[in-house]
């Protein structure tokens with residue numbers, strides 16, 4: 001492996017330890033819940049999910065979206081409100 005590639009790998013390792021460098025702007029996740037598989041999307045700063053809770057309750061969030069917010073953590077864009085913020089501190 002040449003030294004230029006080694007330098008890139010070292011830089012990638014350092015970048016990966018600072019996840020707030022990467023802000024996710026759009027996302028499509030196939031989320032396997034306990035009962036079914038759902039499509040969770042982040043588009044234009046808005047979350048959506050195909051599960052019954054999201055579509056029927058009108059809360060703007062659901063357990064799948066809240067789980068994604070936890071998984072993404074510092075990679076969530078600062079301008080997207082965290083839907084499960086109060087729940088995330090429980």
Ligand SMILES: [Zn+2]
Nearest residue numbers: 049051062064
């Ligand atoms: Zn959902």
